[in-house]
Amino acid sequence: MRIKRILAATVVLASLTTLAACEDGDPGRSATVPPGIGSPSAPAPAPASLAEAQKYVQQYASCEKMGTEPGDSRLPLTDLTTVGTWSVTERGVCTDRTEHGEIIFYMASDMKEFQAGYKQRVMDKIAAGNGSYGLNSRVFVGKNFAVTPTETKTALALATSELRILTCNPTFGVPKGYKKEQALVDGCVLSDFVGSTDGSGSPNFETPQEDPAAAGGASAKPGQPAQGSLGLPRADSLGELKALVHPHTVDCTNMSTAPDAVAVESIDYTPVVQGELLGWGIKERAICGDAAGDRRAHNLNWLDVVRDMKMLQTKAKAAQQADLKDDGRLKATASRLLVGQNIAVETNSPSIRHGLYQLQFLTLNCEPGFSAPAGYRLEKSQVEGCVLTNYER
Template sequence: MRIKRILATTAALTCLAVLPACKGGGQAAPPDAPASSAAPAGAAAAGSLAEAQQYMREFTGCEDLGSKPDDPRLPSGDFPKVGQWSVTEVGVCRDGRRQGNIAIAVPKDMKAFQAGYKQYVTDKMSGGDGAYGLFSNVLVGKGFVAFPTNSKSAMALLQGNMRVLVCNPGGRVPEGYKREKPLVEGCGLTDFFATEDGSGSPNFETPQDPAGGGEKLGQPKTGSLGLPRAGSIAELRKLVGNSMDCEKHFSTDPDAVAIESIDYQPAVKGNALDWGITGRALCGQPAGAQRAVNLSWLDTVGDMKKLQTKAKAAQQADLKDDGKLRATASMLLVGENIAVETNKPSSRFDLYQRQFLYLNCVPGFSAPSGYRLEKSQVEGCVLTNYEPEHPVG
């Protein structure tokens, strides 16, 4: 079963040239960092445990720092000891926010550390553990290496410009993630944190199968059960009816359409033409004396594939932070040549009754029997009327 999970993780991924993932000990250098430093660009230098803790506390709850060799929080086995791989200090802190620990190693010579770790991975693979290091928890900063036990801690540190060191040639880095050179040949650095249980960085290259492995009610074998269309913004406004606050509060003025608030953010950002949109309107009450209320956006679409491609990229960027989509960001519901952006569940429910479907690009998403699940125009996404956070029925 383990081999099957590994194959599932690495299938359909873009290979990072000789990019190994290390499980147990190692380091990763930051993006665009010069090979001589092998540390993330913009990462604060840390030459001691205290400095490493200070840096990591910007992104995690690295508390209760301990440096005693018998600290029970220190990992056994793979974790380097003082004197190994140029390590001069080891310690561990607690990430209370995410209910995990972060072990820390401070090497005197980062290249020596990486070379030692690479040899360790090579020896483990030669000893029969060919999958060793495919799911690395070894993150490199400037002058220190972190070993988080919790995937959420690791992903938080990656936001701080740390990098995963991978030294198993079978490691893969999906498209959309960084690939950088470490200080030793045969390894790689990346901001992709792979986990066996899927709790790490999302893999946006994982194919989505609308068939879900079997026939489901409410789901066509081929084609679509039908999507709404409209010839203009005026027709779209009429089509959505009372689904949103479009009858009393409606505007196509570019300045009004560009309005958003902390509570209501559009799915489409920047120049709408770049998203394949030909017409755009705002429904709801923009902020005035009070906060904005019920903001939603109506779109006529000239290039649906371009819209879905841009929306997929936006979802990926949002998911990359913590694996979740922001609640204040509008979800994109599409028809044949139209789209609606809204973050109001009740509005979306009404739109689903009018045959709109939500563009969902979350890796591994599936819908229960009875919900619609159809192919989108971009790989890795589906169209559906099922929302796990707001199921109907």
């Protein structure tokens, strides 16, 4: 069995919930060459106390009135961790007066244990369905301490220090031109790239691509290729498509190609493709999940091998526009169409879509005026008025 996949090196920054108190931001630094590009990495700072850690941070950002009380009102409601976990020996918070935020400090006796604890937190959040958790990480680490600023401008300032941002979401990739270092635990990376959902973080200096959603195509999105696609997956049969997505992304333990099974839909699951497959450009189609039984249908997802991708996208655009007509929003039960070169997957599960983005699938979006922030993939679809993207509002 041969699966043709083109894996892209891109920044896939999802847009859903991230660190509740550590990933908001104001407009960031201007698009000039970021500090430190091309220079060797300096040794990680290792202050002997919380007071020394504060002094180090004060070289780069405002940090006043350090407090260490557990009930300090400046601490976020959903704090990253507490004393006694992840080897944290002391925690503090100071006021970032300049940017009207806070900076939280964690002194750690074992930085590898701290990073492992953060990685596990990210993995747990992803497993619970929050696939974008930690993409816009604000966890800056040194040799024996970590800080989490609440403001993007402060994060940009700290990125010029020897502290590094710890990111453990497996979909994250460091853009060209930024420092990329090995973390102390596998599956995580250290960098000086500050991501953000609103484009106010670090500038992305990779070659821009025309934004097909912009009028006249004159606009450009940072982080995209000058032309063409960063790569989409391919499979030449349902067997190859199943092997590509099962079991880590789409559970196809129960899979059927029977016409009556494929045509199943429920109050919770509405497929994109409905009716005669030939009119949708579909060559082969299967359904994965449990259509019926002791409880109502669940985990329904559809796999398509496509003979005419333009026809499929044209029909899907019409269906999407009909759904948007009433209130400008897609129904929660409506599946989204994620496409590859000659394959597609239909799902209404955000966590499954997140997994498919890792496999380089992109979703078809035909919302009028839709655009994506810097750092997300945004490519031309085969029909006018739609784009292919991994960004979701």
